Amino acid sequence: MPNPTAAMLVIGDEILSGRTRDANMHHLAGQLALRGITLSEVRIVSDDHEAIVAALNALRAAWDHVFTSGGIGPTHDDITADAIGAAFGVLVDIRDDARALLAAHYERTGGELNAARLRMARIPEGATLIENPVSTAPGFTIGNVHVMAGVPAVFQAMVASVLPTLTGGAPLVSTSTRIDRGEGDIAGPLAALAAEYPDVAIGSYPFQKDGKFGANIVIRGQDGAQVAAATDRLSELL
Amino acid sequence: MPNPTAAMLVIGDEILSGRTRDANMHHLAGQLALRGITLSEVRIVSDDHEAIVAALNALRAAWDHVFTSGGIGPTHDDITADAIGAAFGVLVDIRDDARALLAAHYERTGGELNAARLRMARIPEGATLIENPVSTAPGFTIGNVHVMAGVPAVFQAMVASVLPTLTGGAPLVSTSTRIDRGEGDIAGPLAALAAEYPDVAIGSYPFQKDGKFGANIVIRGQDGAQVAAATDRLSELL
Structure with missing residues (x-):
């Protein structure tokens, strides 16, 4: 059986402007591979309502799961929850359980649960909350979409909260030579190897170091025995 | 006048599998910002013909320029040129000028211009070549699409070859506080500031360090005076 598929949607003016280098995508890709879920597409769009809605609707129709990062904080540029609500055609409003989480958090830490912070309790109708052990304000899952924070420590904690709830497949096994x-x-022997082992993916990633050219040959698949056999055959061929 | 827009398409099984962390996107984003071209969307798709064609056609219709990275080498998994040809509905074949570049290169370096390497001279009809001062095998521009290598040193050299040929806009100016x-x-004062300065983008990027929360407030725009005025006002408000 093929593994479940996933896409990621990064809501990220700060990535597109070149200011910040994304870290969440690389983290999610590695975690999904371990879990046997195939990350099939990533899109990065700007902090724009229409762009988020259009990308989200395309991705949730095409893949089994969609993970989003960014735009769920308390400031004016945090527009993700409303865009998700619009994409699903549901209302977004302050929810009691999310408000209670925030109220307890700010009581504990001495902060004020003001109007801005209450925005983080605005959850689309029908969603379930994603636990945030780092800074309390929850993410949420609606349909096959998992909405998470952009701050890497919080994103990673939310990924750790969500992934055990999903049905995975066979973890991706890979070798690198x-x-x-x-x-x-x-290239000739590699093409022959790829024809001989159609159930594994064989990628050639060239590099240049100290003026010399080389390549890392990565063999990936769900079947460890096939990956091992193809890797042995690679050593014979080259 | 609004700045020209751009998208990037990363052809990247090695990114999606979590093996490699993308570096080209961050480089391109920074270079485009300096050139006054707005990077508006990024997509990462797997090394799959249909996925590349569909993403390319969506992006080239939506934005002024599209930059691709990856998949133009000599091995069996280098399928970008054929996908671009299919997207534009044109033939892809070995071209004399590209072959001559490669022939001269391999004569100089003592390599053999074999069938695999000749694949790198396969260029879609109607394209112009992009110079590759690092390893010779050219990229190409067809319509509003610029097709470049995935190896970071080569990608960066090709970006440097292409960008001076494009019409830029006002460089993006930004401050970070x-x-x-x-x-x-x-959040309250920030929202007021955003309303007061509608021509600049005000982003709040939270961080957590040593258990304390803070945020970098980034103000961006094409008009340096507006960005400076909004930044001064931010200091007054907070």
């Missing part, structure tokens, strides 16, 4: 020859010299 | 208070405490 470094070949110190130019890709052009090994 | 660190506020050592939680976002919930500053």
Whole structure:
């Protein structure tokens, strides 16, 4: 059976402007691979309502799961919850259980649960909350969409909260073999290997170091025995 | 006049599998900001013909420029040129000028211009070549799409070849102000500031360090005087 699929939607003016280098995508990709869920597409859009709604609707129709990051804080540029509500056609309002979480948190820490912070209790109708052990304000799951914070420590904690609730598949197994020859010299044998082992994916990732060309040959698949056999055959061929 | 817009399409099984952390997107985002071209969307798709064609056609219709990275080498998994040809409905074949570049390169370096390497001279009909001062095999521009290599050193060299040929706009000017208070405490004044300065974008990027919460307030715009005025006003307010 093929593994479940996933997409990620990064809501990220700060990534697109070049100010920040995204870290959440790389983290999620690694966690999904371990869980046997295939990350199939990533989109990064700006903090724009229409752009978020359009991308979300395309991704949730195409893949089994969608993970979003960013835009669920208390400030004016945090527009993700409303965009998700619009995409699903449901109301977004302050919810009692989310408000209670925040009230307890700010009572404990001495902060004020003001109008801005209450925005973080605005949850689309029909969603379930995602626990945030780092800073309390919850994410949420609605349909097949998991809405999470952009701050890496919080994003990672939410991923850890969500992933155990999802049905995974066979973890992706991979081997990496470094070949110190130019890709052009090994392309023929590699193509033959790919034809011989159609159930594994064989990727060639060239590098250049100290003026010399080489490539890392990565063999990936769900079936560890096939991956191992193809890797052995690679060593014979090259 | 609004600045020209751009999108990036990363062809990247190695990114989606979590093996590699993308570096090209961050580089391109920074270079486009300097050039006054607004990076509006990024998509990462797997090394799959249909996925590349669909994403490319969506992006080239939506934005002024599209930059792709990856999949133009000599191995069996390098399928970008054919996907671009299919998206534009044009033939892809070995082109004399590209072949001559490669022939001269391999004569100089003592490599063999074999069938695999000749694949790198396969260029969609109607394209113009993008110079590759690092490893010779060219990228190409067709319509509003700029097709570049995935190896970061080569990608960066190709970006440097292409960007001077494009019409830019006013470079994006930005300031970043660190506020050592939680976002919930500053959200009200920030929203007022955003309303007062509608021509700049005001982003709040929270962080958590040593158990304390804070936020970097980034003010961006094409008009340096507006950005400066809004930044001064931010200091007054907070």
